Structure formats: C-alpha cells, structure tokens
Amino acid sequence: MKKSFIAILFLVALTACTKDFEAENQNPYQISDEMLKQDYNLVGSPFSGMMYNLFGGQIEEDLCQDSWMGYLNTPTDFVGNVNNTTYYIRWNSYWGRVYNSVMSPSRQVIRLAKENNLPLFATWAKMIRVLSISKLTAIHGPVIYTNYGSTANSILYDKESDLYNLLFAQLDSIQTDFAANKDYKGFVKFDPSYNGSIASWMKLVNSLRLRLAMRLSKVDPALAKTQGEKALNDAAGLITTNDGNFKIGLLGNKLYLSVICFEWNDTRMGAVMESFLGGLNDGRISKYFQPPTDITLYADHPNLPYKGIRNGSYNTTKPLHVNFSMVSNDFKTAQTVRSFTAAEISFLKAEAALRGWSWTGKTDAKTYYEEGVKLSFADWGAGGVDSYLADATSKPINYIDPVDSRNNFTASSTITVAWNESDNNELKLEKIMTQKWINNYTNSLESWCDFRRTGYPKIPHVAKNDSSPDWGVIPADGWIQRMPFVNAERTGNAAAVADATTKLGGKDEIGTRLYFAPNKPNF
C-alpha cells in the first residue's frame, strides 16, 4: 500500500504545468495588438473598415431608402411582397452596423491613439463617428451617442436637438485639431478616400457642417443659419470640385449595388427615375441605368429605352419584373462609392441663398443651381448639360408598368430644368431638391432626409402599402418617416427606449416625423 501511495504521488507530480495554456488558447491566425503596432497599424488599420461601414448593404440601403426614394426597386417578392419596400419592416439592421462596425472599433482607436500618443488618429476616429451617427440619427431619431460605452444598466439615448448641437461642437474641435496639424502625413497609409490629406478632411468637416445645418433649417432656422454660415465662411473651404468629392474606396469589395443587381437580380431601375430622368431628357440616365433587352417593356416610350419598377411595387413573382432596366454596367467596376459630392455643396448653397444666408463670395441661387447640375453631369460623365439646363418645356412623365398596371402612376411634378428667376421660392426649392436628388443617386439617405424635410422631389406614394399597427400605419397620403428602434434594444434596453420614445416626441413607429422634418411650410 505504501508503494502505491508513493506511486500515486508520482502521478500527481506528472500533471504538467499549465503555463502554456494561454498561448494554446490564442488563435495563431489572429493578429495581436503588439504585432499591429508596426507601421502604426494599430490605430490606422481599422479606418478602412469603419468607413466602408458608413454604407449599408441590401437590406439597409436597397430595400429601404433606395426604394423609398424611387431610385431603384426590387423585382423580388421578398417575404411575400410584404417588406420594407411596402412599408412593413422586415429588416432594421443599419443600427447594428453602426454600433458593431463603427462605434465599437472607433472607441478602441480613440483609446489606443491616446495610449500610443497619436492624438490625431483619435480626432480622425471622432470624425468618422460624426459621419456615421449623423446618418443613424436621420434613420431613427434619438440614438445612443453621449452615453456610448457606459456600463450603466440603462444606456440612455440622445435627444436629437441635443445631438445636433453636440455634433456641431465636435466638428469645431475636430477642425481645430486638423487646423493645427495641416501637414500631418500619418493618415496617408490608411485613408481610402483622401490619401491622408488633412486639407481635404477639413473641407469635409465644413461640408458636413453645412449638410447638417441645412437639415435643421426648418426646425431651428437660427442655429441652421449660424452653423451654415460658419461652414460657408470657414477658411478651410468646402468640397467644390469633383476631385475633392468624398468617395469611399471599396478596396477590393464590390459595390453592393452591383452585387444586388447583377448577381442576385434583386434590384432594378426605379420607376420614379424613369419618370424624372426620362421626362427631363437627362443625359445621366445612361450613366445610371441600361436599357432592358426586351424592347416591348418600354413600348409606351420607344425612344426612351428604359423601364423602371415602381416604389413599393406589386411584385407577384420575380420573373415578372426581373427583366426591367438594370443599373449601368459601369457599376460592375466601381472602385468607390459617393458619400459627399461638390454638386451637393452647390445645391446646399443654392438653398442657403434662397434662405438668405450670407457668406463671403456669395452669388445667387441660379448660379449655384446650375453649377450643381454641371458638376453632377461632369462627375457622372454625362453629356448635354447646356441644353439640359436650358430646357424649359420637358417635364416628368407618367409611368406605365407593362406587367402590372397597379404600379402605374401619374407624375405629380410639373417642373422643368431651366431656372426661372421669377418662380417663387417654393418652386425654386423643388427644382434644387429635384436636381440634388438626381445627383445623389447611390447616396439615398441624404435624399430621404431632404424629402422628409422639404417634400421634394415629388415622388409618388408606394403602390403597395403594407404598413400596419405592428410598426405603424402610413396613411395613403403619407410616406415613411423613420425606422423603429431595433428589437434588441426594445427588449434589452427597454427603459432607455421608452425614454428615447419620449425624446422622439411621438410613437416609436415608422410614421412619426423626426425632429428635423417638422410638418410646416418650407419658407
């Protein structure tokens, strides 16, 4: 017995040490922070991913604002043709993209930049956050920003009026940091848009300030004017040339639009685009879309070889609409996606002029309007801009769906392209907004903001309205105003969502108007 006892002791001694355990539990195919310190990848490398995630994919863009704004529509009868495009919310995932792929990594970048004494990377990360959150709040209204990263049980949302003030303040501080480091070269290796040019980022800061200021022009005209004029007068300038457009490099990824259209056959030209671009003889149509192979589809206007699908279309079965106009083949090789263009700045200036804002070097609305159209044509590579701007007769056309007449609509806009100084402000605004909308193709969220704020362009209602008390009812004469708060938050952060609903000032439904889009006259 004694010997076996000793043997047992030996067995105990046999138990190897556990010091290798930590290394064993690391995945050798993952990269450590230590490794990433080389070339400053630790703070720089997350940027391309964060910027890529400023845009969503199929369910966040194509089946939401791309369709709601009439740019594109799906031929597919997703979920029995009852889905986001027909105002019944099936997908609500941009929120998760922002928090998981922008806010969370940028929080780490801000911390690591501080730890590694590279403060300008923190500034840059904050800029990406402002870009991202300014989009998210335009979708939901109140969002989590100030309290982001809190360990509290209930993480409260920011009220929109507070949030915009905070974003403006952050843009101030970002601009101050950038201005003090104009020659900084640290971003060059990591910047998929501006090749690390601080001057370009400073222009984007001003441009974003102008965009957000204009968003508030109805609800808080005084703040809008102050911030707008600040942006317009800042020495760093705005995005004024197409070279300076803020385009996000896809860096090897395909443009979602291309995948959805060409590979999945899940998106096609929007009927509203056919009505406007076709009716106004817009040269950009061939840069945006391509003619269908089946010529009978556009028998209603044989000289306009395009056919789009109505927003909120009745799609009985996919084969019915799948042969309608695809997007232009140019998108197959797109390397970037437009996020902020010089043309948009011109249209913002045109509206600012209408609204009586003043800034150094200001001319007039007509000049800015025409400059915007010209910049847009140049940017998209379209021809015939001069005759287009002179056209005072062509108007949007009515739409006929050759396979399902329930989708037909009569154009409600009667505008022409040519500027007429004697038009009233409302009509001028419609022209500006319509051109801004055409230019913003593939950057639909901004157009949805403008539409909710101004009511322009005059797009039809959805053909098929499946809104219900589940997510809120959109009346027959209304349009979708927002996305509901996400389910995970409704269940996991319920008290804060209740609080956010109070801050929203209406029910957590898709028909509740957001702060920046009050239901009142434009002027």
Next chain:
Amino acid sequence: MRKITILLAFLLFAGLQGAFAQKTISGKVTNADDGLAMPGVPVVIKGTTMGTTTDINGAFTLKNVPSTATTLVVSFIGMTTQEIPIGNQTVFDVVMQSGVQALGDVVVTALGIQRDKKTLTYASQQVSAADIRIAGNTNFMDGLAGKASGLDIKMSSSGAGGSTKAVLRGNKSLVGLSEPLYVVDGIPFVNNKGGQPGSYGGTDGGDGLSALNNDDIESINVLKGANASILYGSQGANGVVVITTKKGKAGKVDVSINSVTTFEQVSGLPEFQFKYGAIGGSDYSWSKTPGNYQSSYIKDFFQTGINAINSFSISGGTSRTTAYFSYSNTSAKGVLPTNTYNKHNFSFNQSTKLFSDKVTVSSNVMFSNEVSKNRPGAGYYNNPLTGLYLFARERDFQSYKDNYQIFDKDRNLYKMNWYSTEEKMNNPYWEIYNDPKLNTRYRVVASLKVSWDIAKNLRFDVRGNIDYADKLNDYRYAAAGNSVSVSPNGKWDYSKYNDKAYYTDGILTYNTKVGNFTLNALAGVSYQENILNDGMSVTNGTNSLMYPNFFTFANIPFNVMFNQSIDRVIKEGLFGNIQLGWKEMLFLDLSGRNDWASTLALTGNESYFYPAVGLTALLSNMFTLPEVISFAKVRASSSQTANEVPFNRVNPWNSIGGAGTPLGIGGINRNTQVPFTNLKPETITSTEVGAEMRFFKGRAGFEFTYYSDVSKNQFLSLTAPSGSGYSTYFVNAGKITNKGFELTVDVTPVETSDFRWNSSVNLSQNKNKIVELIASNPDYQVGADDEGFASIIKAGGSFNDIWIYEFAKNEDGKIILDSKGVPTKAGKQTLQGNANPDYVLGWNNSLNYKNFFASFLVNGKFGGVAFSKTEAFLDSYGVSKRTGDIRDAGDTMPIDAIKGTTDVTEIDPAVYYSAVGDRNKIMEPYIFKRTNIRLAQFVIGYNIPCQKLGLPLKAASVSFVGRNLFFFYKDAPYDPEQSMSTSNSMQSNEVFSMPAIRSYGFNIKVNF
C-alpha cells in the same frame, strides 16, 4: 512522457507483495457452441483480485489459492459468466455459454476498464457488434438505433459516409452538440463533424465515425449518463459509446470474410401533380386547364443505389503474442445519380507479453480512406431537387434533361439551360454533372499500450495514441450556372484541414480483499491535446474567378480572402476511483477528477474538480427471494461533470478581413468582444437510480433507470447592448434539466434445443426543460427565425422548440383575409411543439430454428413535431398532388375565414396556396407529427452446417437483410429520422433534402 518513464522505472523496483499459499487449482475452459478450447478467458477467485487467464489450450492454473476462497468466476465478453463453487475441488472443466442475458457479464467501462456489470452503480447497455453489422449499415451508429434504450439517433439524409446525430438523455448544452463521447479501446475517438446544410443549401461534411470499419468492432457498450463517464472528464458528460475492437486470440487462427450487399431505393417521394402547368411562362404551375404532361421524370431521376461492404480479417496468436489484421472495402453508389462513396479500412493490432508475462505491450493501427463524390445536400441553392420538383409542368423536361447545357457563342462555353432565373432553381442535370463535389478523408489512428503487472493485485497501464485525419472538401460549380450563387466564371468552395489528437494516460490499479471487503482502486493521469480544423479554406462566392471553370489558387481573384482556421485545447486530468465491495452484496463507488483546460486560461478557473458517488445493492445476494426471482439489484449514483468552454473565447485578438487598406483587400477587424476573464466551466449534475431484475432462471428480466440531469453555467454568447462599446459578450448562465427513464425488458418465451425466440424492448423517455437562460432577461433566446422556421431555446420551453407562423385569426378562430381575399399571416410565430420525441422505442426479436435464424426490429419515435418546407414550396408552385386534386374537384376550397366583416367560406386554391406556401410564409399547414413506427430491420438467414457437410470451414452463413422496409405509421411526408442536418438548429426541418430510402440485400459470412 519522460515523467511516465521515470515512474515506470520507479515501479520496476517495487517489490512483489508476499502472498500466503494454500492450494493450487486448475482446469480448462471450452466454448459450448463449438466445443473448442477458449484461450484468454479470465478466471478469478471471487471476492479477490486473484486470477489468471486461460492459455492457448484453454487451460488455467491458479497457485496459492487461499483456503478462504469459495467461488471461481469465469467470465468472457459475450458469454454468460460462470460462478463455480470451489469446495474441495481442484480441477474444473468450464463450459461457456453464449450470453444473451448478459447480466453477469464483464463489461468494458470507462478507460477500457473491465468491470463486472452487476457491480456497476449506473446504467450501461451492451450491444453485440454482430447485431449492428448484420443489416449492412455503412455507419455503425445507424445500426445501433433501437438497440439501446435512451439513445435517440438521427442519420443525415446524405447517404453513405454521412454524419449522424446521437443523443443520450437529452440535449444538455446550448452551444455544444450534446453528443456522446466515442471511445475505441479505451481512448477517445475524435468525432469532428463537418459543416451541415442550412435552409439556403450546403452539403453534409460527414463526421469522424464513418472512418471506423464496422467489422473491426467486437462489442459496443453504451454508458448512458455522466455518472458512467466521469473518468473521461467533461467529454463524457453526454454519455459514452465504448467500442471494443476485435483482437487476435491465442491458439486460434481465424479467417473471416464478410460480404454485405444492399440495394437502396427511394421509398417515399412527396406526392406531386403532373396535370396542370404554368401560364405565360411563369414558374408557378397554377393553370386551371389540365393538360397531358410528362409525369415520370421525377421518379426516373433517381437510381437504385448499391452499398457493398466486403471485409476480410485474419487473426491468431500464441500464448505470448496475438495479432489481428483486417481490410474492408465499402463501395456505394447513391440513389442520386453521380453520388458515390468509397472507403478502404486497414487495421492491425498485436499484443505481446514480455518479462515472464508481467508486461504486455499492445499496439493498434487503423487507417481509413474515404472518398465521397456528389454527396447529396439540401436547401435552396445548387440543389438538383428544387428544379426537379418545382419544374413547371407544361414544359418539356426531357429536352432540359437531354440539353442540360447549351453552347453560348458569346462566351464560347456551355451555359446552363433552364427556363427560370430563380435563385433556387437549377437544371437538375446541370447540377449533378457540372457542379461536382468531392470530399476525401484520410485517417490514421495509432496507439501503444504497456501494461505491467507490478504485483498480483497492482497493475500499471500506460497508453499513448495519435489520431490524425486529413480532410478535403472541394466543391466546384461550373461557370454560366445560377447567377445568384455562382460567379459567371464558376465558384470554388475549397477547404483542406486536418484534425490531430494526442492522448496519453497512466493508470495504476490496485485490487485487494480484506475480510468481507473487496477493493478495486485506480488512480491516473491523462493528457490530451486536440487540434481540430487546422487548415485553410477559400471560396470566391460570386466574385468572379479570373478564368472560367478552372479551380486553382492562382485563379482566385484579388478580392477573395484565404482563411485559416484552428480549434485547439489541452486538457490535463488527474482522477481516481474506488469501488468498495462488501460481501458481494453492496458496492460503493467513489470517483473524483480534477481537470485543467487551456480554454479557460486567464480566468483563474482553468483547474476544476468534480466528484461522483454510487451505490449498488445486490438484493438477491442479501435476502432469500422467491425462486422465480433469479437476480435483483438496485443502484443509485450521482455525479458532477464540468465542461470546458470553446477555444479562444477568453481574450481573442483581431482578424484580417473585409474592406482593406488602400493597399488592397483585408482590413483589420478589431476584436469587439468583451474580455471574459471570469469565465467558468459548464457543470452538469447527474443523478440516477435504477433496478435490474431477472426471473425464471434468467429467461426474463428488465433493467430500469430513472435519471435527472441539471446543466448549469452554460456558456452563452450574447449581443452586447448597442451602447456598451462592444459587439458581443459571453456569460455563464442558464439551467437546463433533463429527466426521464430508460427501460430494457427482455424475455425468451421459447427455448428448446431446436427453437429459440428472444424478444427485447428498449423504451425511454426524456423531458427537457429550459428552466432559465438569462435571469435578468427572461425573453432571451438561442436560435432565431430561419426562413419561417425557428428552433428556439428559451426559458420555460424545451430544447428545439419549433416556432412557425400560423394564419392570422380573429377571436372566433376565423382566418383573416386581407382586402384582396388573401389569407394573412400572424404577426408573431407560435410554438408548435418540440422537435425531439417524447418516447423512443425499439423492439427487437430474434428467432432461431435449427440452422435458420431471423430477426426483426421495430423502431418507434413517439411525440415531437416535424416540418417540411419542401411541401410548402410544392404547394405554392402548384405542383403538389393536393393542388392538383383540388383543381380536379372544382378548383375551390373551403375555408373558415373572414374578410373585413364578411365571412368567407371558399377560396381559390391558387390564392390560398400562394399565401401559405413558399419560404417564410404561413407555415402552419406544414407541421407534422414526428411520430413514426417502422420495420427498421429485418434479417432472415441460414447457418450452413459446415462440419456436417464436411466443408473446410468453421462457420458460414447467408442471410437476406432489409432496412427501413416500411412504416407502420408515419404522419410526415418524409422520413423524420433522416435529417437534412445533424446540427442542433435544423432538427426536424426538411428543405429539399433527399427522400426516404429503403434498403435490402444479402449478407454472406464465412469463417475459416
């Protein structure tokens, strides 16, 4: 290993314990079946550890037998144990009988330790390998269905080489598979399952079990609870399937040839209509006008499959050395054309005694090679069955079959010829001819064991094992196929990886007897390192290959990532077990184990201890029972098991992927998981009580076990709150209980010299309850809607609760129609039942009349629900028989519905079925009962009386075998035991998976 050598050296010097001698007894052991001597049979003095084994001539000698010795125990696997009073007798002739009522048997338990079954404090059930093999299953687990109580087995519908899902006593882990540990000759056998199909498609990646040669299996012992398996550590928490392989026997050369050929046929296709086609080139066959259309192309698409398993083994040995060699070939062709499976198995084992027989060195090498081609998948994408079933009826299928590809002059290559651009519709012949899928597996398992009898009652065993598997999955999809799933130049899904498992243990066993007490004690250590899924994968998806139909790394476009994966864990264990017996009446079993797991590094919880205790009382030895009761035993045991967590969860690093840097693809995805440094192991507490009784001299008996398992500290991955700064976090939470019983009853109603009938019933029940998941969030659930079908784990429910969208109904139960008269779907999914059965039944009968033998097995599953999305699609496309019949019968169907405030009693079937069918719609009509009762196995055969006929053979038999021949009862339109996936969440779901299969064939067995 160096330390073990030191230990060995130390133990070499340990002296032999002295013994007090009284007398010498000797004898010979023979087999009642053939009268031949039986070598290698253990002969022990009851109540002691004193014993020996018979030599090549079946002879044994025991010296120094104490005068206190009363009974001689002779036991051998598969034979009835003999207990012979010693008295004054010194020479014994022992005739061993084949043990059907194996209650007295020695069984192989944890770590390969042999124990007398009657002393066990927990439930186990031995199944003879012959029972499993006879019907020609390519996977031995399939053959176990119905033959051991409490075992719920589902086979993948992917055919030969496919995976299985076996669960003992219910699902215990939320994220793990709850499948038992497989142990071959005492060493854990890696069963690493490959990827499984989902709703969108995929192919069964197989599992590790198919690498075994069924003909190498001597016996299988199923240890049902965690109680049985504490010695394996956490891996045994879900029960253990202990497999003992065949070995050479001393003095007996045996050459065995076994050949099983079975034919497979589709036995249960969905019911179709072929009368009504589509209008205007639509994909949907909803025309109201009947036509005369092709109707046999679906059934003609499938072929008769053939499975041929031919195996050969040779074994033999001397009193010092035994050896066994086998080769087996499995060659199969599936019912799906182009699907083949080929497997080669080689096994060699030997055992040699050295140093005056004090040291036994044994080794074992197994090699297998499996090649599967075009293994059937399931789901929407790249599945030949979708296009085949949904084909618009008015079209000419023959032309699509003959011209499944057509030449595309624009591209100068062949493209798919199909009428629909739908994502799920492909030309079925294009799919099987132009989208080849290859799976290859190479596996080597090699082990070495040294046993050293230090003293008469002290033994030291040390073992080492290397298990290496090399796996390739190479799926190619031709250019110009379906644009949704395949790039214009083709798609390549390639993965190549290996599994490596190293295992070594050292165990010291000590047996003694002091007065009325017997002691069996062991202590051991084990070290295990598993490195699984170590390899790489790449798929170009819909990113176009640079050149069409060429599948190499060089042809991968720049924007596709090559991924590497690994899963690894080191586990070290220290364990001990004591079995204390008193007067052959009471046995107390105590175990304890401490594990150290690398996956818990940095948590402070990497070392954890868990105990087990059990007690057995042999009532028949304690009391004088009525003569009708020949044996009675009660037992109880309780154990705790702790389970390590998955690899790399505590503090992962960052990954490269997604949008890149300005230099190209591959940015840094920062790890946004909350570091989880207080992670704890999962625990399972398992308690069972049982009784075993035999009557009428053992002709009838039962074994009953009631168990109750509680799983806690489940490892759960949660989405972090949006505002928390992280994307995911992990918690230890939850409480799952599994309670139920296992009952085995066996009876031999007739036993004469010519005729014998044995009947046994295995019945079990399991009740699973999710008591709690996240206490602070009662709505938290694991699992989510998957295309209209949801398998949900949620507090208050059970594992695999099935949720489906029902019709929207008003308070009177009327279906609410929308303004266009279309049935509407309820806003939320409703619980339909649970995927798992309430009761699992197997009823096995074997009959012997002279040289004829027969057996039949009836398997039943009772309770549970099954879901068929295939039927939903067939309805919405108007191709199911239902939709044809209703059109025949006047094209209107009754409905109890309301539109606005108007009652509606009739509806157009096209409107109705378009609303309910397809994916993600109203799935209520497609829920069925899982309950099914089948003739699972039927065998009839003849033993050729070789001696009588003067044939130069030891034994030979021929038999006819059949499997899944027919159903006595089945509600679902498919076979719910053939699963499209053997993962957790797709249980009881069927999305264009292979139809039910019936097999029959013959078996020839010859022994020289």
